[in-house]
Amino acid sequence: MNRRAILGLAVGGTFGGLAAPRFAAAQSGAWPTRGSLRLVAQFPPGGLVDTVSRLMAPMLSQSLGQTVVVENRAGAGGVIGTDFVAKQPADGYTLLVSHASVHVFSAATMPTLPFHPVTDFTHMGMLVEASNVLLVKADSPYQTLDQYIAAARTRPVRYGSSGIGSAPHLLGAMLTGETGAINLDHVPYRGSAPAMQDLMANQIESMIDPITTNVQLMKDGVLRALAVSTPQRLAAFPNVPTFAELGFAKLTSAQWLGLSAPKGLPAPIAERLTTLIPQLVARPELMARFEELQTLPRNPPPLGADFTTIINQQIGEWTAVARQFNIVVT
Incomplete structure (x- = not known):
């Protein structure tokens, strides 16, 4: 779980199977074309998820050419907001600043969740770790x-x-x-x-x-x-x-924040968002703030399938710890 471990593939290899016309469509601006995007923060204002969401939103907006609005949907330790996103249309207009506290630790300690932390989402990549x-x-x-x-x-x-x-x-x-x-x-x-x-x-x-x-x-x-x-x-x-x-x-561990969306996100949209992650987290104004918070991105950030692999691995590791010490959230 080395936060500086080099786990990510090159961005181009993450979605290497995409057909060229679909990729071209994404790059030509076919998405986003309507209204604003919402970036769901599943914890209350003022916390880490809210802070990172509000740092990322204007950067995403600038890169995508469309307004990105942060929407707080807190409750049940982040489960309510995460479940909300899992059940939204996979059209690229609802995104989630995902958090290990829900996708890993809740999965490891709660007997049931209203969503699957991996298969019910399209996980684009890791943003930062704390x-x-x-x-x-x-x-x-x-x-x-x-x-x-x-x-x-x-x-x-x-x-x-x-x-x-x-x-x-x-x-x-x-x-x-x-x-x-x-x-x-x-x-x-x-x-x-x-x-x-x-x-x-x-x-x-x-x-x-x-x-x-x-x-x-x-x-x-x-x-x-x-x-x-x-x-x-x-x-x-x-x-x-x-x-x-x-x-x-x-x-030795850290809690990550990532960028995710509902499962079935069209591949061109997923690729466009995934490609943006290394560019966004490396921006000097964001890095300066991340340094202040001591909540930093990996170099390079794990993306796509590599990020999903990390989530799966961590769920297994922490589920074993929860069972060893009989930690169950009911």
Whole structure:
């Protein structure tokens, strides 16, 4: 799961079987020709998905020559908005900023979903990835992961997460299993914000969360990160060790955001959108913002079939973790 792994094929090879006339039709502007496109964000305004959606929308609009409107359809941990897109016409006018939290972690922990995370979608490619961090307050007695684990072997140490079955929950379960920290207790919340409120109020000792919304608090010295789930240390936080270098290689992971559409999207439209992804995520103004959020694209971004393969692989990996620790969302 190396975020910098070179997994993508050349864009031209991703849809190499397309007939030339159909490709020409897509390039000639046969789509889009009517109304605006909607880019569905399946989480509330202000979060990572909404932020990336609103960064991408004007860039897509400029590239396609048609207005792209962000539409928030939040609820049920992203399932409602994702299901909405799965059931829309595959005409290229409804797109989704897909998220691993739904397409991978919900698939791994929920017995049933109203859609299939792979076969009910056309997955064009990965946009960015966000690592997870283990956080404590700056005045916490835990200066290192070793101190934190040693404490959790002898007395209760609580970690908050954005909910049961979330990526932070599964990472915490893996940390417990890998270290034998039997008193490391999970406290689920309805999102990251209430978990952070309780961390600040000393109701919990720690929190596992995507780095994106915590960058400024880390820079300001309000929060201390004990470890990050990237394969290598982050350039913005060179003093924060990775779980891997501390001996926990299995805790190397990231949550991706991608660009997807309903299944059956015509191949010329899929190719046009897929071709745009590397161009868009490399734009300097977007890269600058991604750097601020510490939520970065892979180089090159996985596209088409390669992106779909990653989704399938991750569903298998995290389903095994969920079963190992009996994590089920009902």
